[in-house]
Amino acid sequence: MKKFINYCKESFVELTKKTTWPTWEKLQSSAWLVIGVTVLLAALLWVIDFVFQNIMTGIYTL
Secondary structure: OHHHHHHHHHHHHHHHHHOOOOOHHHHHHHHHHHHHHHHHHHHHHHHHHHHHHHHHHHHHOO
């Protein structure tokens, strides 16, 4: 139990004293980047799915 308590204390010190947290502006910028890339990839996958759907429909209607 002593090791666990020591681990918790060391983790708390590391998170509060040794970790560099991003500024609010940097955090917002990163969030918008993630949202943008996610939307872009979703659109790309939709286009690929649409193309393959049409190809497969064409093959099955032969």
